[in-house]
Amino acid sequence: MPRISTLNPQLVTELTAILDPKRVLTEREHLLTYGFDGTAALQGEVGVVVFPQTTEEVAKIVRYAAQEKIPIVSRGSGTGLSGGSIPQPNAIVLCLVKMDRILELDEKNLTILAEAGAITQKITEKADTVGLLYPPDPGSMKISTIGGNVAENSGGLRGLKYGITRDYVMGMEVVLASGEVVWLGNKCVKDVAGYSMKDVFIGSEGTLGIITKVLLKLVPRPAAKKTMLAMYATMDAAADTVSAIIAAKIIPCTLEFLDRITIKCVEDFAKIGLPLDAEAILFMETDGHPAVIEEQGKQMEEIARRCGATAVQIAANADEANKLATARRSAFSALARVSPTTILEDATVPRSELTKMIRFIQxxxxxxxxxxxxxxxxxxxxxxxxFLTDERNHEEMERVEVAMKEIFDYAIELGGTITGEHGVGLAKKKFLPDAIGNASLTLLRQLKRTLDPDGILNPGKIFD
Amino acid sequence: MPRISTLNPQLVTELTAILDPKRVLTEREHLLTYGFDGTAALQGEVGVVVFPQTTEEVAKIVRYAAQEKIPIVSRGSGTGLSGGSIPQPNAIVLCLVKMDRILELDEKNLTILAEAGAITQKITEKADTVGLLYPPDPGSMKISTIGGNVAENSGGLRGLKYGITRDYVMGMEVVLASGEVVWLGNKCVKDVAGYSMKDVFIGSEGTLGIITKVLLKLVPRPAAKKTMLAMYATMDAAADTVSAIIAAKIIPCTLEFLDRITIKCVEDFAKIGLPLDAEAILFMETDGHPAVIEEQGKQMEEIARRCGATAVQIAANADEANKLATARRSAFSALARVSPTTILEDATVPRSELTKMIRFIQxxxxxxxxxxxxxxxxxxxxxxxxFLTDERNHEEMERVEVAMKEIFDYAIELGGTITGEHGVGLAKKKFLPDAIGNASLTLLRQLKRTLDPDGILNPGKIFD
Structure with missing residues (x-):
């Protein structure tokens, strides 16, 4: 249960002078939910939550906080998985969900402009109305905000073919630690006028500035999609399939897998007829021109069978595709229901090292x-x-900690990283030095000191 | 003619202790070419040029320079178009062309690792041997180095579909201003462990660090390509064609144009039968699966005709495609031969503003x-x-300066930028403050001061 900070009355007076008092929360029952995000076993202490509606309001709050050296923790919907928006005691929690307008859809330039609090799914839907696609699709997209996605540089299921959030950010408005508002980027496909500061703020997890608007790149929506599910008796056979698909010069939009435990939990949960003796299931999708996906679909099926798939199901239509997708989409929910605490990690390795990593985790x-x-x-x-565990079982949690460190160490040994898409936040900051090395860490610290000299923006995150 | 700096004898002694003396140039006749790059009307003063062969040698040189506060100007083949590698008097010119090895082609992870001095074309060729493509194709790629491309964040003809150099840099080795060597990035498609420092160095024009190795992302080589040339009596009709193609959800890999003056110069130069009464020519290519490009090619032809193209030529084979490509490829050479000085600019605007910008330039x-x-x-x-001009004609050069400022001002007014792919360097630093605004400029200066506190790396570039 998050604790409630004792408030400085002067702080509340100042904030209600900047904002409509209805958008300044100080009541215990209103505050509690802001002490969490989507990360298991982490909580913070909340004193006040503010809901600005304009960039100018954000800037005023930051200027006041800068002057008084009060920490600010910005957040969207709180779906983060690394504790990046867990508040520090006495911080102002600045929640951007009331800045949720989609401001412009520019079909000629293939861009969309939105406030940071806009829900990612709404952006996807808006683009879809004119036949365009915003490709990043983090698992949380139905409720997460686009500002949160940019601050975390979120990934998703389509990373292999379409890349990640960073690849779609053309510009942004940021409120700096001083309270100054700056616009970075533009609608130009090419722009090399000076260092790419927008890339500094993408993935900075609220520690370098507060993103208030984002300008995103869109692409034409693929005309068709082919969806299939392949079952395997061994993880090696599934991994061979992935390698053989890439070697055949096919880049599917989705190449997802479930291991045996996940398959069992999904089947218990969703009852979709998954084979409980399978060691691995691959969920595969290719999208694009109908002729191409027809051909690639056939090739992928053949490859899967050649590599030892015991069965391959191909969706004949959108309904069937949705049914197959259930297997993958319900993976986290299915795992989450079997134990009180579910710790979702995202160790990442070069594709070639995947089987080794999975075997190591087992x-x-x-x-x-x-x-x-x-x-x-x-x-x-x-x-x-x-990790399917129970945070009240301290002895087991200690083993979880040790196991996690072993997994991250091995991911790094394989040329990988401690976080592919969830961020460092609070949850992984102790692993960061080993992951990136001291020289890189020094660069990060220098950047933080430069852009936030008093350390008021989301202090205590990323670095120990 | 570049001047030769008077040398500090101690400097040469130190450098020849670090490097084989054969790789330390101090003779006037050897130095002269290092006072230039590809930028018209700019030259610097050279005293010594060094050719390190290893990262350790680069690091030693930088450590020595850092200690003595001697400026270092790094360069590759010197094809830059914004004066980014023009040396300052008394600087060490550090030329990376002898670090030109391709170190690894990783087909499983779709990556290639090379030293900074590797020629871009060699990287493309190496990838091609296994059916892969390195998409960025700056005009200079036959002679420019990959390190230079990354330092300038080079563009090319395929930007619309494939993006620019930044989109393909997965990792790099950088020698910092202190002489410390740091590796940034990895082979993971997704990695959000800390701020993206590699993005800070991409496009930093040698002012923040010296890039010594680069890890690049490759994609499967498209199976086929359709090439066509469309002639227009008005620029509006050409621009309408581009808009209509995008509106039809087609993203060609190349959509290039020539205006009337360029057409005339190309025809005088290459005698390929271009219509001299055309106001504009579009060179268009779509690549991908044969079925798709067949269909898209037809659509593009229809769109071109519907928008008023007076003629459309479609290449029946690779030879014909090469012939059509000559029109676009020879544009710069054709323009360059008609006047003593050719100043190639790269004002850039959102696609929707292109016709306005072209008309304004005329x-x-x-x-x-x-x-x-x-x-x-x-x-x-x-x-x-x-600009087809003569740098010896001072009165005309003054008009060129005024014209250039007007063009950049208008590009900015249209939401564009002063440089799409050439960089700021020396040539455009006076335009940068208006282009990005004071708040952004302050961020850039802070970053520079943080990463190069003594200002030894390529001083005097980007900022005034």
């Missing part, structure tokens, strides 16, 4: 007597080892 | 009695207004 689970279901993005090496 | 030329041929990347709004 070994870790056995060695430490833990339940770890693994699923994730096989096409881009982004794994989600998911 | 008006500027008339108003200031200048010859400006304009060609460039119509698909991504990246224009190359090319």
């Amino acid at each position: 070994g870790v689970a056995t060695r430490h007597n833990l339940r770890i279901g693994t699923f994730g993005h096989m096409g881009d090496g982004n794994l989600h080892p998911t | 008006g500027v030329a008339t108003r200031h009695n200048l010859r400006i041929g304009t060609f460039g990347h119509m698909g991504d709004g990246n224009l190359h207004p090319t």
